[in-house]
Amino acid sequence: MKALAKSLAGGSVSMVVPQCRFETSLFLIGHMRCGSTALSAILCSRPDTSGYGEAHIAYTDRAALGVLALNQIRRRAWTASATTLFDKILHSRYDRGACPAFFSARALFMARAPQPAIRSIRHLFAKLGSGEYATDAIAADYYEQRLLAMLCMWPQFAADRRAACTYEALTANPDGILATLSDRLRLQPALVNRYAIKTAASARGAGDPLTASRHTQIVAGRQDGNSGPPLDLTPARIDALNHVYRAFCALA
Numbered sequence: 001m002k003a004l005a006k007s008l009a010g011g012s013v014s015m016v017v018p019q020c021r022f023e024t025s026l027f028l029i030g031h032m033r034c035g036s037t038a039l040s041a042i043l044c045s046r047p048d049t050s051g052y053g054e055a056h057i058a059y060t061d062r063a064a065l066g067v068l069a070l071n072q073i074r075r076r077a078w079t080a081s082a083t084t085l086f087d088k089i090l091h092s093r094y095d096r097g098a099c100p101a102f103f104s105a106r107a108l109f110m111a112r113a114p115q116p117a118i119r120s121i122r123h124l125f126a127k128l129g130s131g132e133y134a135t136d137a138i139a140a141d142y143y144e145q146r147l148l149a150m151l152c153m154w155p156q157f158a159a160d161r162r163a164a165c166t167y168e169a170l171t172a173n174p175d176g177i178l179a180t181l182s183d184r185l186r187l188q189p190a191l192v193n194r195y196a197i198k199t200a201a202s203a204r205g206a207g208d209p210l211t212a213s214r215h216t217q218i219v220a221g222r223q224d225g226n227s228g229p230p231l232d233l234t235p236a237r238i239d240a241l242n243h244v245y246r247a248f249c250a251l252a
Helices: 002-016 036-044 063-074 100-104 114-127 136-156 167-172 174-184 235-249
Strands: 025-029 084-089 106-111 162-166
Touching: 002 063, 025 036, 036 084, 036 106, 063 084, 106 136, 106 167, 106 235, 114 136, 114 235, 136 235, 162 167, 162 174, 162 235, 167 174
Parallel strands: 025 084, 025 106, 106 162
Antiparallel strands: none
């Protein structure tokens, strides 16, 4: 009943709020612990973009954009003058059944190498006291499934409305990668490497609850999570994960 009421309300809002159009929306499509919180914050620091992070909305129809607008209003992250609605999507349950219009939006795909990403996922949920992703194998399954889903979605967006980057490239050369993303997504003015984390983005599930609030920009050369104990995965499993990641890197 609650979901139905939310959908009905979202449908009504989507009909009257001019920002609720997929053509003017921007989605960051990635996986957990890929560095998406900082990049989302840079995007949401722009006056033309309304958003804060991960809203956990399934984009099955246009009403979802009304739900997104209501979500941002409720969390005091709504920018009424903005022309672009933003959301970050890290789980396939939110874009697996996306309506055709979803693919008329601009999309920024982001991924991170498997071993540091899996270590970071495990570390996050342990810090949160959560039993989710309790083993390397479970985290690896999530990572592989998500990247495969991202690879399937990539060709569904028009070539001039999609861009991809990796955590490794972004943290090695923030200014250069931001300039490239700005050009590919036709963002004017171009993205600038500075941000302020909105209060809504600090809520559990919206972004990085551990370290994001400590920073105001992406620091070049910062490669957190690249060292640690070996993962409890077979060499063949790690090779398979690296194969999928290399396929993603070919997009960037």
